[in-house]
Amino acid sequence: MGRVPPMTTRDTIRVSEIFGPTIQGEGALIGQPTVFVRTGGCDYRCSWCDSLHAVDSEYRDTWKAMPPEDILAEIEKLTGGKPIMVTLSGGNPATQPLDRLIEQGKAKGYSFAMETQGSVVKPWFADLQMLVLSPKPPSSGMGTDWRVVANCVRTAKAAPTVLKIVVFDEADYAFAREASERFRELPIYLQPGNHTPPPPEDDSATVDQEGIDERMRWLVDKVVEDKWYGARVLPQLHVMLWGNKRGV
Numbered sequence: 001m002g003r004v005p006p007m008t009t010r011d012t013i014r015v016s017e018i019f020g021p022t023i024q025g026e027g028a029l030i031g032q033p034t035v036f037v038r039t040g041g042c043d044y045r046c047s048w049c050d051s052l053h054a055v056d057s058e059y060r061d062t063w064k065a066m067p068p069e070d071i072l073a074e075i076e077k078l079t080g081g082k083p084i085m086v087t088l089s090g091g092n093p094a095t096q097p098l099d100r101l102i103e104q105g106k107a108k109g110y111s112f113a114m115e116t117q118g119s120v121v122k123p124w125f126a127d128l129q130m131l132v133l134s135p136k137p138p139s140s141g142m143g144t145d146w147r148v149v150a151n152c153v154r155t156a157k158a159a160p161t162v163l164k165i166v167v168f169d170e171a172d173y174a175f176a177r178e179a180s181e182r183f184r185e186l187p188i189y190l191q192p193g194n195h196t197p198p199p200p201e202d203d204s205a206t207v208d209q210e211g212i213d214e215r216m217r218w219l220v221d222k223v224v225e226d227k228w229y230g231a232r233v234l235p236q237l238h239v240m241l242w243g244n245k246r247g248v
């Protein structure tokens with residue numbers, strides 16, 4: 001008897017949550033209606049990560065291996081079948097085999113944006129409607145290999161690519177300036193950090209909005225003082241509206 005081929009899992013995607021439609025709360029596409037697909041697993045662990053439920057392996061039993069067809073069916077259910085922008089986030093979505101999901105979704109009229117830290121490169125970056133690269137500043141405790149970030153930019157080819165840097169303090173601001181110097185051609189978005197991200201098991205809405213507002217004003221002052229007129233300073237709109245609530 002011939003060998004029975006194993007069930008292929010090559011194309012299943014580790015999903016933490018699928019939610020929406022809501023609005024994109026951050027960066028270049030702020031305010032745009034979108035559905036989020038948040039993948040499980042990350043090669044980083046930022047000290048202030050607001051999505052640890054999709055990062056900590058402790059939560060992996062809440063993640064589900066899904067074929068792209070099932071993810072698309074869920075997206076279609078959420079949108080009533082009307083095509084929308086789908087935002088791929090995580091965790092680090094670049095670690096997942098998202099090529100077939102993007103291909104199948106685009107065939108049905110959906111478009112795809114992705115948020116990633118720029119530590120992993122995939123050829124299908126070129127198929128995105130927008131690639132948001134968010135290298136991590138010193139306060140995160142993580143390091144950045146700029147050659148890999150540059151490779152992400154190259155690999156995205158004609159796909160619109162932007163930088164989004166979280167800023168908590170002076171060192172982070174200097175890092176954002178460095179990123180902008182290294183990638184002069186890319187639009188850059190500065191986002192004040194949220195010091196009170198939820199613990200992963202918690203869905204509490206409590207957030208230090210006053211602290212965020214203060215950092216936002218400080219950030220605006222810095223940009224104006226430095227005549228950094230190419231920068232865009234934006235808050236996390238979803239945090240302003242719903243605090244740390246999950247699934248919005």
Ligand SMILES: C[S@@+](CC[C@H](N)C(=O)[O-])C[C@H]1O[C@@H](n2cnc3c(N)ncnc32)[C@H](O)[C@@H]1O
Nearest residue numbers: 048049050051090091092115116117134193194
């Ligand atoms: C949760 S991450 C997932 C995607 C990818 N791992 C990344 O970091 O780009 C999505 C975005 O949220 C930002 N973010 C995470 N924690 C934050 C916090 N406490 N305050 C502000 N932004 C935060 C990240 O920097 C990133 O731009």
Ligand SMILES: Nc1nc2[nH]cc(C(=O)O)c2c(=O)[nH]1
Nearest residue numbers: 023024025026089115238248
């Ligand atoms: N509304 C909303 N906008 C977002 N932009 C980036 C998010 C993320 O966690 O990646 C996010 C999120 O979780 N919710």
Ligand code: SF4
Nearest residue numbers: 042044045046049091
């Ligand atoms: S890279 Fe993104 S998902 Fe991973 S730990 Fe940092 S903020 Fe969280």
Ligand SMILES: [Mg+2]
Nearest residue numbers: 050051089236
């Ligand atoms: Mg978030």
